[in-house]
Amino acid sequence: RYAPLNASDPAVASLITQIPQRVIVLNATSTSPIFAAGQELFKACQGVFNRTVDIVYAVDNCSSVFTANSTPAKTIVIGTVTAFNHFCSNSSNTINTSLLVPDGYLWQLPASASSPTLVLGQNEPGTLYGTFAYLAELAQGNNPIRTASNITTATDYKTHISNPVAPVRWVNQWDNLDGSIERGYGGHSLFFSGGRVVSDLHRAAAYARLLASVGINAVVVNNVNADAALVHTPANIEGLGRIADAFRPYGVRVGVSLNFAAPQSVGGLKTYDPLDAGVISFWDSVTAQLYSRIPDLAGFLVKGDSEGQPGPKKYNRSLAQGANLFAKALRKYSPADRPGVLMYRAFVYDQLQESNWKADRANAAVSYFAPLDGQFDDNVVVQVKYGPIDFQVREPASPLFGHLQKTNAAIELQVTQEYLGQQCHLVYLPPLWRTVLDFDMEAGGTPSPVKDIITGTRFQRTLGGSAGVVNAGTSDTWLGSHLAQANLYAYGRMAWDPTGANETDPASPRSIIESWAKLTFGRDPAVVNTVTDLAMAAWPAYENYTGNLGMQTLTDILYTHFGPNPASQDGNGWGQWTRADGHGVGMDRTVSNGTGFAGQYVGKDVAAKFESLATTPRDLLLWFHHVPYTQLLPGENTTVIQHIYDAHYAGAETAASFVTRWAALNGSGLVDPDRYASIANQLAFQAGHAIVWRDAICTFFADLSKIPDQHGRVGRH
Numbered sequence: 248r249y250a251p252l253n254a255s256d257p258a259v260a261s262l263i264t265q266i267p268q269r270v271i272v273l274n275a276t277s278t279s280p281i282f283a284a285g286q287e288l289f290k291a292c293q294g295v296f297n298r299t300v301d302i303v304y305a306v307d308n309c310s311s312v313f314t315a316n317s318t319p320a321k322t323i324v325i326g327t328v329t330a331f332n333h334f335c336s337n338s339s340n341t342i343n344t345s346l347l348v349p350d351g352y353l354w355q356l357p358a359s360a361s362s363p364t365l366v367l368g369q370n371e372p373g374t375l376y377g378t379f380a381y382l383a384e385l386a387q388g389n390n391p392i393r394t395a396s397n398i399t400t401a402t403d404y405k406t407h408i409s410n411p412v413a414p415v416r417w418v419n420q421w422d423n424l425d426g427s428i429e430r431g432y433g434g435h436s437l438f439f440s441g442g443r444v445v446s447d448l449h450r451a452a453a454y455a456r457l458l459a460s461v462g463i464n465a466v467v468v469n470n471v472n473a474d475a476a477l478v479h480t481p482a483n484i485e486g487l488g489r490i491a492d493a494f495r496p497y498g499v500r501v502g503v504s505l506n507f508a509a510p511q512s513v514g515g516l517k518t519y520d521p522l523d524a525g526v527i528s529f530w531d532s533v534t535a536q537l538y539s540r541i542p543d544l545a546g547f548l549v550k551g552d553s554e555g556q557p558g559p560k561k562y563n564r565s566l567a568q569g570a571n572l573f574a575k576a577l578r579k580y581s582p583a584d585r586p587g588v589l590m591y592r593a594f595v596y597d598q599l600q601e602s603n604w605k606a607d608r609a610n611a612a613v614s615y616f617a618p619l620d621g622q623f624d625d626n627v628v629v630q631v632k633y634g635p636i637d638f639q640v641r642e643p644a645s646p647l648f649g650h651l652q653k654t655n656a657a658i659e660l661q662v663t664q665e666y667l668g669q670q671c672h673l674v675y676l677p678p679l680w681r682t683v684l685d686f687d688m689e690a691g692g693t694p695s696p697v698k699d700i701i702t703g704t705r706f707q708r709t710l711g712g713s714a715g716v717v718n719a720g721t722s723d724t725w726l727g728s729h730l731a732q733a734n735l736y737a738y739g740r741m742a743w744d745p746t747g748a749n750e751t752d753p754a755s756p757r758s759i760i761e762s763w764a765k766l767t768f769g770r771d772p773a774v775v776n777t778v779t780d781l782a783m784a785a786w787p788a789y790e791n792y793t794g795n796l797g798m799q800t801l802t803d804i805l806y807t808h809f810g811p812n813p814a815s816q817d818g819n820g821w822g823q824w825t826r827a828d829g830h831g832v833g834m835d836r837t838v839s840n841g842t843g844f845a846g847q848y849v850g851k852d853v854a855a856k857f858e859s860l861a862t863t864p865r866d867l868l869l870w871f872h873h874v875p876y877t878q879l880l881p882g883e884n885t886t887v888i889q890h891i892y893d894a895h896y897a898g899a900e901t902a903a904s905f906v907t908r909w910a911a912l913n914g915s916g917l918v919d920p921d922r923y924a925s926i927a928n929q930l931a932f933q934a935g936h937a938i939v940w941r942d943a944i945c946t947f948f949a950d951l952s953k954i955p956d957q958h959g960r961v962g963r964h
């Protein structure tokens with residue numbers, strides 16, 4: 248936002264003395280992310296510090312800045328490292344290009360006033376990411392030099408280096424061509440309306456800016472349940488080209504979801520068999536047309552053989568054969584040094600499965616994909632939802648991550664809060680994401696946390712990363728509520744750097760929300776602490792008042808995915824079963840007696856831990872075990888049924904506390920009236936809805952189990 252900082256704050260006052268007066272932008276054309284970086288510097292200095300900076304664009308010689316008699320102080324030089332070394336270096340200031348990977352950046356911050364500040368990227372987007380990160384420090388009132396530790400090249404500089412851990416830092420939009428967004432809670436599509444690409448793409452460009460500010464490098468613009476027409480008409484391909492043109496100045500590339508059956512449904516062929524010559528040439532032609540209009544197309548995303556979507560199974564072809572069809576087309580038409588990427592979703596399951604004791608939707612991904620490890624082309628990335636079911640409030644990490652040892656993998660996270668309150672509830676997701684990123688698969692008895700698998704380090708893969716389902720729309724808040732934006736901000740930060748297991752790490756959920764709160768509402772501790780405390784308490788509270796002990800979210804499965812409907816979990820083909828009956832609850836996923844899911848973990852100790860009730864973490868107890876309601880929680884004196892009651896009451900109480908905590912900011916002047924009121928309304932709704940949840944779930948289980956609450960709270964009064 249570049250909101251003004253209070254100049255009388257001593258930290259801010261000292262920063263004002265350091266902010267640049269002159270910006271030198273190396274070698275940028277007007278559509279380059281470096282040009283955008285210059286504009287951001289200008290806007291930020293104006294907005295945050297009320298200072299106007301001089302910007303010099305397209306400089307192709309800046310060595311004079313480094314000569315003794317120049318006035319380099321308060322000059323900032325931005326550009327790529329290569330351009331810097333070419334245009335600006337003298338014998339002492341050449342930058343070692345091997346410090347950075349693609350999209351990475353460094354800052355060189357002068358320790359004395361006699362040198363300019365450098366913000367340099369490995370490539371053009373990297374320069375923009377480095378500029379945004381630098382400005383984010385200033386806009387929080389931080390001196391960027393605090394993060395710079397290592398001293399390199401020249402003695403009077405401190406250098407801060409930041410490289411993304413993975414090349415795939417994508418977002419997915421589930422936008423339909425009619426302008427609706429599947430599971431979108433922030434208005435209409437930014438891209439589509441009435442079957443075509445909208446003519447005014449200003450908001451799309453603003454979205455690209457938002458994404459670039461947190462290091463995102465590509466957007467898949469249409470729904471995974473893809474409309475085949477999108478890539479079939481010249482007008483739509485031109486429309487996609489215009490979206491790519493709007494994104495390009497921010498270094499964000501476009502990707503497209505494809506419909507497997509398009510050769511038949513819109514191409515007039517009799518088949519969509521991935522090995523059929525006509526089908527191959529259909530996709531070649533689509534890919535060629537797309538690359539001729541969008542030379543930097545990021546790639547494709549494909550959902551096949553799932554929830555009624557067409558896929559290769561119809562022709563008895565493997566999922567790898569299906570994926571490689573597109574990967575080969577991408578190879579043929581994309582630049583050799585940057586092949587288009589085929590994201591193939593691991594979310595493959597049969598939604599019409601018969602419910603029996605041994606059946607388990609959670610088993611599907613490993614049973615389909617593990618035997619195919621090593622059969623996917625190099626430019627395929629298997630995109631795996633974080634858990635084996637579907638974005639539930641708590642799931643163990645998908646065991647598939649441990650099996651993809653010769654296959655590129657990315658984690659799919661959901662920023663849009665489909666099962667998690669749909670932006671009507673504050674649920675800050677990073678603490679949930681951390682449980683998955685830090686989940687250790689212990690492959691081969693070696694530490695194998697998911698974060699090291701998706702970055703490629705554990706199994707030496709060159710591609711990988713993260714895909715976040717965002718579903719931003721035309722709402723003023725992008726996602727449908729002010730606080731929900733923290734999840735998008737955090738998604739970008741964590742896709743760049745998924746470390747942060749300790750609270751004090753800069754990439755931890757707590758540090759990220761603190762930064763977001765400062766950037767959004769300013770530095771005053773009253774507002775920063777309030778937002779941080781609410782956010783950090785929100786996911787545990789939501790878990791408590793929806794579905795605790797690993798039962799899953801207990802929301803309405805059949806239609807809305809919103810609000811309580813515990814009875815809808817079982818007795819249908821969707822497979823999000825809890826097996827609640829008069830005696831007990833939970834899915835038996837053991838090998839010895841249940842669905843065998845626990846045995847899908849490649850780490851023997853991991854599988855053994857979940858096989859036994861005594862060693863299964865409490866939060867996942869009912870995920871892995873079916874137990875009587877009277878079962879005592881391991882090591883505790885509380886029964887499962889009593890824990891269900893207690894958790895739901897505790898969760899609703901926490902939600903109620905959000906209302907009073909936020910109200911303490913009323914009239915403080917720290918939050919503008921519109922956002923104050925909007926958030927107050929949201930939290931009031933959440934507190935009320937948490938009571939609805941609490942009572943619905945507690946009553947359901949009291950009715951079913953006939954076991955009363957020890958504290959007499961539950962029952963039909």
Ligand code: GCU
Binds near residue numbers: 430472
């Ligand atoms: C969920 C969601 C669907 C979506 C699907 C997917 O089931 O409810 O709307 O299409 O996930 O991720 O493909």
